[in-house]
Structures are given as structure tokens and as C-alpha cells.
Amino acid sequence: MCLAQTTDEQKTAHIFTTLQSDPARLALFLRQFPKGADLHNHMVGAIYAESYLKWAAQDGECVALDHGQILSHACTGHDKGEMPAAALAGNPNAENNMIDALSMRDFVPTANDRSGHDHFFATFSRFFPITQKHAGDSLAEVKDRAAQDHVQYVELMISPGLGGMIAAGMTHPLKGEDYAQAEQALKPLLPKLVTDVRHETDEMEQQAQHVLQCGTPQAHLGCGVKVRYLYQTVRTFQPSVVFAQLYAGYEVVRSDARFVGVNIVAPEDNVIAMRDYDQHMRMFQALNAQYPDVKLSLHAGELTPGLVPPEGLAHHIRSAVEIANARRIGHGIDIAWEQDATGLLAEMAQKKVMVEINLTSNDVILNVKGKSHPFALYRRAGVPVALSTDDEGVSRGNLTQEYLRAATTWPLSYKEMKELSRNGLIYSFIPGKSLWADGHLVSACQDMTSKTCQDFTAQSEKARTQLDLEKNFTRFETAVAHNPLLAE
Structure with a gap:
């Protein structure tokens, strides 16, 4: 530039x-370096385990030490291996074990916990019971950390009102790929689904404002961080449920300016996600015709050889770009294994499809790190890229760490570092x-x-x-x- x-x-x-x-x-330099945006950030995964355990203690909840899990109720005193979350402060070993179970800190494979991939994704069910009640606390933590990290804008993936969308999909089976019929069946439910999303988002933002003390002399720096949302749908349900989420998610983006796009999440190598991937792309294609202004950032290519069969690596990124019309791709790790990868890279460069690069996440989940990462390949092909955190709480990182990894792995100039920062805003959905x-x-x-x-x-x-x-x-x-x- x-x-x-x-x-x-x-x-x-x-x-x-x-x-x-x-x-x-270099860390001192990059900590202060202005970072335009973090465009790939799952809010529930952005929270450090210590915060989840603190909130569980405040709520009087119980933790299951044997499973490394926060429970949704107080301890009864009858179950072995359970302890009040408030008691962890007096038991450093138990507290450290819980932090390790809820994050990638000090992860070492064992016979029962064999891979970073499995441990990473297992953390979400372990802390899930505490997430909904503390959405506002979570938003406040994300904004405060972004401010400390000199990040100007965050595009957060969140899923308010998801339960209602799942229920709607369960009660309205999809007939083949008749999406027009599915829309007609779901349309009467849309107003309530959208209202529920708006209500939960309002409550989250109000709670965050209170925690951050915005508008007072004691206001946190996080009050100054701009935030917008991507509606985050889950790909590991039956097709009718995925479509219901997507349909409602598109309507949320159309009707609520705080939501600027839609994404689809959960492990891409999941059996259902792999089986239904092409159908999901066609769902996006059908909804794009109804909602041409809704923008998409899609997880695609978060796969490696051996994680799935070779044919599973052949077309996910291409389908996200060509069928779903994604403006941005999250991860894109398997690009070299796509059919006609050279042609696809040229197409992405021509269309200016930006790739959200998550270096720490790709290391801890997929063991793709250093110069094995396709970061340099994308840049060589002229495909725009920007750095992001993915799940900074689970991965125990922040956006400065991503810039540090990039700067110490590839011979980037200061001009190129500024380009990475600017790209975050250029390709944002603001x-x-x-x-x-x-x-x-x-x-x-x-x-x-x-x-x-x-x-x-x-x-x-x-x-x-x-x-x-x-x-x-x-x-x-x-x-x-x-x-x-x-x-x-």
C-alpha cells in the first residue's frame, strides 16, 4: 500500500x-503496534479459563475435577470428584488441573487425551454451562483485552437465540433440498427468533457496558473498542437444523445493524460436517438469492492430510468461494491440497477473497506451524490475508502473539506488517x-x-x-x- x-x-x-x-x-514493539482488527474471534473461546472459573465460583457452581468440567449446579456433596468452584482458590493443584482442562495450557497428549485437536474442541463443552449467563462479562473481557493489545475493531462470532433456531429446525424437516418450501415453513417463526437474538444481544451489551463502566470517569479502555458481530451457526446438526439457523441468521443480519455477516462453525472434519459440506454450501447459495447483501466469512480448509481422506481436502475452499460466495475464508490450511490449487489461488486473488490467518490456533489444533503454514503461499499468490486469534482464551494467546509469530517466522518488513493491520479493516464488514x-x-x-x-x-x-x-x-x-x- x-x-x-x-x-x-x-x-x-x-x-x-x-x-x-x-x-x-520485538514483543515490546508489537504489543504497542496498532492492529486494525481481529476478524476471526469466537467470543466463547476468547475467554481465559481463569475467568470462567471465577464466574462459576461467584455463581456457587460445582466443578467435576475428574472430567475438568464446570457444572450447571451447586455441589450436592454426594458425588466423588466434585468440588465447589469457590474452593479451587484453596487448592492450587485442582485449580491448575481445571485451567489445563479448559484450555491448551501445558497440553501433553495422553492415552485418553490423544491430540491437540481433540483436547481443543473438548474444552467448549467443559465450560459451556457458564457461558450464557456471563455473555456480557465475556464481551467486556474481549473488549478490554483488545484495548490492551491496541486492537481497534473486533468482529465477534456469537450465537444468541441459537436454541430456538435448533428447535425450529427439529420441528420442520427439510424435504430434500427444497429450500423454498423450508423458508415458507419457517417464515412464521422468524419474528420471534430474531426478537430473541436481539433481546439476548441487548442484555449482553448492557451487562458489558456496566462491567466496563462506560460513560463514567472510571470507564475502561475497552469502551473505545468497536465491535460488530457475525451470526455463528453450527454445522454438526441435521440439514433441517442447519438451514433453520442459516435462514434466521441471514434475517438477523438484514434486520439488526450490529450483525454484519454470517459464519458456520464446529470442527470441519466432523463426520456430519464432512458428509453435508456440499449441501451446506448450496444452502448459502439459495439464501444469497433471497438476501444478496448479507456477507459471509466461512470456515473452510481447516483440515490436514490424514485428518480426513485425500478427497476430503479437494474442494472445501473452492466451494466456499464459488458456490457460497464467501467474502472471507477462515483458516484455509489445506489450500495446497485443493484441486487446481494454483487456479483457485489466482481466483481468490482476483476476487479479493481474504484469508483469516490464525497461526497459534493452527499450531495447537492441527500441528501446522512455522513455514509449513500456507501464510506465505497466499501472499505469494496475491491473496489478501490478515492475522486473527480464533479462540485466544482456549489457545492462551492474543493478537500480539499472532503478529510475533508472523514476524519471527517470515522476513516481513514494517511496511508489510502495516499492510496486515490495514487489511483487517479493509476486509472487515463495517x-x-x-x-x-x-x-x-x-x-x-x-x-x-x-x-x-x-x-x-x-x-x-x-x-x-x-x-x-x-x-x-x-x-x-x-x-x-x-x-x-x-x-x-
């Missing part, structure tokens, strides 16, 4: 190059025109202080957010250029 360099930017670029062989100072077009500032903002630029950004929420990022870069570079800890 082209923008005339200032003296401070030149100094910062030089300092960044020297710090790539100094991990401690409404409005972008400040950037084909790597250049739009003509109205060649001078970002001009009246024409002020007029342009006044009409675009996205451009205003991007302009704030540029101002943050300027402040950061001024600070770095005059920081004796970072200078040579």
Missing part, C-alpha cells in the same frame, strides 16, 4: 528490522466505502487532513475507522522513534 513515508516512519521501519533478532524488544482502493488511498483522501477527505469519511463508517488507524500509526511511530529502549 502506497503512502509517502515520514521520517518517524522510516526510523520505525529500521528499528523493526533490527528488532527481529531481539525477541524481548459498512461504507474503504479509505483504500487497490493499495492506494482514494483520491478524496490523498491529503488525509483535507476537506474532501473529511467529507468522504463523514459518509463512511469504515473510512472513519481506517482514518483512526492511520492516526494511531502516526502516534505509534513518533513514540517508537524516540523510545531509547527500542533504538539501536
Whole structure:
């Protein structure tokens, strides 16, 4: 992306190059580095185990030590291996075992817990009972951590009202792939399903505002982090349930501006997810015709050879791009194993389909790390990429950690690091025109202080957010250029 360099930017670029062989100072540099967005972030997976255990203790809930699970009730005193969550503070061994069970911290395979993949996905059912009551606390934690990490915007995947959608799908069987008939059967239920989503989201945001003390002199920095939502549907149910979720999710995006897109989640290698993958893509295709303005970011290609048969690696990313018309792809790890991968990469570059890169997650779940990751392949092909966290609480990370992994694995320049940060906002689903077009500032903002630029950004929420990022870069570079800890 082209923008005339200032003296401070030149100094910062030089300092960044020297710090790539100094991990401690590089971490200090990147912690403060302005990060445009985290576009791939599951809220329930973003919460650290310590928070879930704290909330369980506050609620008087019980934990099952043998299973590493938070229970949805108080201890009865009759079951062995159970302990009040409040008692964990006095038992460090039990508390540490629970934290390890609810996250990837210190994970070591055992005969009964054989892989990072299985341990990772098992954590969600272990902490699920505490998640719904503390959605607002969770949102507050995500926003506070983003602020501490200098992340400007987060596009959170959440699933409010999911139970009603699942029930609707269970009671209205899908006849083959007659989606028009399914829509007619489900349409009378849509108003209540959407109202339930809005109500749960309202409650979550109100609770978060209270926790963050927004609007008071004690307001947390997290109050300043912009958040929008992707409605997160689950792919491991029968087709009628998946379609009901998607149909309601599209309607939520159409009717509630806080929701800017739809995604589909759960392990892609799951038997049902693999069996029904192509049908799910056709569901998106059918709903796109009814809701042409709804944007999609889809998990696709979170697979490796051996995890599924070779034919299972052949087309998931392509189908997400060509059939479902996804604007963004989450993970995309198996790109090299897709049929005509070279042609697909060229198509993604031409269509500007961005890939959400989750380096820590791909390491702990799939054991894909270092230069084995396709990050550099996508960039070589001209496919836009941005860094994201996936499930930073379960993975025990943050967005700075993702930038650190990238900077210490590939020979990235400071200019390229800024491009990764800017991409997070360029390919976000924030409404409005972008400040950037084909790597250049739009003509109205060649001078970002001009009246024409002020007029342009006044009409675009996205451009205003991007302009704030540029101002943050300027402040950061001024600070770095005059920081004796970072200078040579």
C-alpha cells in the first residue's frame, strides 16, 4: 500500500528490522503496534479459563475435577470428584488441573487425551454451562483485552437465540433440498427468533457496558473498542437444523445493524460436517438469492492430510468461494491440497477473497506451524490475508502473539506488517466505502487532513475507522522513534 513515508516512519521501519533478532524488544514493539482488527474471534473461546472459573465460583457452581468440567449446579456433596468452584482458590493443584482442562495450557497428549485437536474442541463443552449467563462479562473481557493489545475493531462470532433456531429446525424437516418450501415453513417463526437474538444481544451489551463502566470517569479502555458481530451457526446438526439457523441468521443480519455477516462453525472434519459440506454450501447459495447483501466469512480448509481422506481436502475452499460466495475464508490450511490449487489461488486473488490467518490456533489444533503454514503461499499468490486469534482464551494467546509469530517466522518488513493491520479493516464488514482502493488511498483522501477527505469519511463508517488507524500509526511511530529502549 502506497503512502509517502515520514521520517518517524522510516526510523520505525529500521528499528523493526533490527528488532527481529531481539525477541524481548520485538514483543515490546508489537504489543504497542496498532492492529486494525481481529476478524476471526469466537467470543466463547476468547475467554481465559481463569475467568470462567471465577464466574462459576461467584455463581456457587460445582466443578467435576475428574472430567475438568464446570457444572450447571451447586455441589450436592454426594458425588466423588466434585468440588465447589469457590474452593479451587484453596487448592492450587485442582485449580491448575481445571485451567489445563479448559484450555491448551501445558497440553501433553495422553492415552485418553490423544491430540491437540481433540483436547481443543473438548474444552467448549467443559465450560459451556457458564457461558450464557456471563455473555456480557465475556464481551467486556474481549473488549478490554483488545484495548490492551491496541486492537481497534473486533468482529465477534456469537450465537444468541441459537436454541430456538435448533428447535425450529427439529420441528420442520427439510424435504430434500427444497429450500423454498423450508423458508415458507419457517417464515412464521422468524419474528420471534430474531426478537430473541436481539433481546439476548441487548442484555449482553448492557451487562458489558456496566462491567466496563462506560460513560463514567472510571470507564475502561475497552469502551473505545468497536465491535460488530457475525451470526455463528453450527454445522454438526441435521440439514433441517442447519438451514433453520442459516435462514434466521441471514434475517438477523438484514434486520439488526450490529450483525454484519454470517459464519458456520464446529470442527470441519466432523463426520456430519464432512458428509453435508456440499449441501451446506448450496444452502448459502439459495439464501444469497433471497438476501444478496448479507456477507459471509466461512470456515473452510481447516483440515490436514490424514485428518480426513485425500478427497476430503479437494474442494472445501473452492466451494466456499464459488458456490457460497464467501467474502472471507477462515483458516484455509489445506489450500495446497485443493484441486487446481494454483487456479483457485489466482481466483481468490482476483476476487479479493481474504484469508483469516490464525497461526497459534493452527499450531495447537492441527500441528501446522512455522513455514509449513500456507501464510506465505497466499501472499505469494496475491491473496489478501490478515492475522486473527480464533479462540485466544482456549489457545492462551492474543493478537500480539499472532503478529510475533508472523514476524519471527517470515522476513516481513514494517511496511508489510502495516499492510496486515490495514487489511483487517479493509476486509472487515463495517459498512461504507474503504479509505483504500487497490493499495492506494482514494483520491478524496490523498491529503488525509483535507476537506474532501473529511467529507468522504463523514459518509463512511469504515473510512472513519481506517482514518483512526492511520492516526494511531502516526502516534505509534513518533513514540517508537524516540523510545531509547527500542533504538539501536
